[in-house]
Amino acid sequence: MIDLWFLPLPPSPVTGIQSNRVRLRPFEKTDVATLVAQGSDRTVAHWMISFPVPWPRWMARQRVRDSRREMAAGRGFHFAITDADLPDMPMVGACSAILIGDASRPPELAYWVAPGWQRRGYARSALRLLLSHMFDVDPALIAVEAAVIDGNAPSASLLKGLHFVVQGQEYASAPISWDEPPGTQVRLQRYRLWREDWFRAGQAHISEQDRVDTKAVRGL
Ligand SMILES: CC(C)(COP(=O)(O)OP(=O)(O)OC[C@H]1O[C@@H](n2cnc3c(N)ncnc32)[C@H](O)[C@@H]1OP(=O)(O)O)[C@@H](O)C(=O)NCCC(=O)NCCS
Secondary structure (H helix, E strand, O other), X not given: OOOHHHOOOOOOOOOEEXXXXXXXXXXXXXXXXXXXXXXXXHHHHOOOOOOOOOOOHHHHHHHHHHHHHXXXXXXXXXXXXXXXXXXXXXXXXXXXXXXXXXXOOOOEXXXXXXXXXXXXXXXXXXXXXXXXXXXXXXXXXXXXXXXXXXXXHHHHHHHHXXXXXXXXXXXXXXXXXXXXXXXXXXXXXXXXXXXXXXXXXXXXXXXXXXXXXXXXXXXX
């Protein structure tokens, strides 16, 4: 059987988005070990519904491959968050926006910053870049959502600071890492950011000089 991992990854239509030191870039095969380490961190996995602890290596490989496929097909955005000012541009976390495939449902964000890199503004900068990019490339995009498990105050505060508002509550299966009996539910707060609130709040667009090779997506 052919191991698909050894085939080249689909080319990404966006090779980078950067503002100041924070640069978002597509996942590469070389990110697998970092994905395993960061995804397996209990303090990260605790707030992510589908993260086992530890992550098996095949799962990280699958995430890299699937994320590149989705990017190439225009079904979502998946980026490593890196610091361009540090040697070797370390991956400090990740952020995604998944297009649900139902025009009536806004894309949904998922993100993390590894514990050693938290509270340095990486998540706020990364989400600002991602949101700016999404609203810029799709004038028909009217809203973006994120679902936060009850008790995740850092994430709730991060979203409120980006002008998300609570849209409602819902229930989902407890995160895999909680090891709860099957069927255990957790409550989520669903947050929504409206396009007009984003622009009214004067959130900076990514300036042209910071836009790193996103021409294919923008059709320029
Ligand atoms: C939530 C998370 C992504 C924040 O990342 P971060 O890079 O540390 O966040 P930033 O430094 O950019 O902080 C931006 C804002 O988020 C909020 N925030 C971040 N960490 C916080 C904390 N420990 N307590 C309270 N608020 C916090 C604050 O509003 C902060 O703004 P401020 O610094 O002006 O107070 C990070 O804590 C994380 O990865 N947590 C585990 C995974 C997770 O919860 N993912 C989201 C699932 S919905």
